[in-house]
Amino acid sequence: MDMTSAALWLNTVFAGFDQSVTQAVHSLYDWGGSAMTVFMSFISLLGKGGIFLILLSLALLFVKKTRRYGTAMAFGLLIGVILVNLFLKVWVARPRPYADINGFFYPLWVQMGSHMESDMSFPSGHTNAAFAAMIPLFLLGNKKVSWLAVVFGLLMGLSRIYLVVHYPTDVLGGLITGTLSGILGTLIALKLPKGWYAWPLGGKKREPAA
Numbered sequence: 001m002d003m004t005s006a007a008l009w010l011n012t013v014f015a016g017f018d019q020s021v022t023q024a025v026h027s028l029y030d031w032g033g034s035a036m037t038v039f040m041s042f043i044s045l046l047g048k049g050g051i052f053l054i055l056l057s058l059a060l061l062f063v064k065k066t067r068r069y070g071t072a073m074a075f076g077l078l079i080g081v082i083l084v085n086l087f088l089k090v091w092v093a094r095p096r097p098y099a100d101i102n103g104f105f106y107p108l109w110v111q112m113g114s115h116m117e118s119d120m121s122f123p124s125g126h127t128n129a130a131f132a133a134m135i136p137l138f139l140l141g142n143k144k145v146s147w148l149a150v151v152f153g154l155l156m157g158l159s160r161i162y163l164v165v166h167y168p169t170d171v172l173g174g175l176i177t178g179t180l181s182g183i184l185g186t187l188i189a190l191k192l193p194k195g196w197y198a199w200p201l202g203g204k205k206r207e208p209a210a
Helices: 005-013 015-045 047-060 065-093 105-111 126-140 143-162 167-193
Strands: none
Touching: 005 015, 005 065, 015 105, 015 143, 015 167, 047 065, 047 126, 065 126, 065 167, 126 143, 126 167, 143 167
16 A cells, blocks of 8 residues: 555554554453444534534624634634645545555454445544644633543544544544644634624624614
8 A cells, every 4th residue: 555654654653652542442342242332323423524523613703692602613723624624634644544455454454344435544634623623622611610621622533533434543633733723713703803702703792773
């Protein structure tokens, strides 16, 4: 199997790490069985194409009280997709862990339902998008509850390892790029003029007629 030098380096240097972590995560199946697989598949589905996260950011953006959250999420997602989908995935071009039918990951992937993906493996786009969207919620929200946003991001990454559609290093890469994207998105949102956060969208609040 021909691979780029970057993909070959990842597969060689982190082979032990990726196998050990995948085996540990896969042990959740022994604990939860098919119910765990259904749960992880549902979490993973929420990140497919970023559609759920995009719709969530737009919903928050069009409500005045939550517009700062939605704006930061939208910018985070945009930065993340440019960094990961348009650059890193293309440059690294790492095959999915199940691509080697004689490898360690293939039988685990089959056992988890043989979920197919159409793009390259590094970094994880699902994890990147989850953290790009959730980090702004964590940073801007009330920390008593906003930590749940980080939990969602971690569950997203965990689900991708569990389903064996990503190496753990893919997920770690997505966590890093997503976190950076989310921070940048938050900084941009904080720098926007106050008029952006007025009502109606981008304008001043209209006074009711006398």
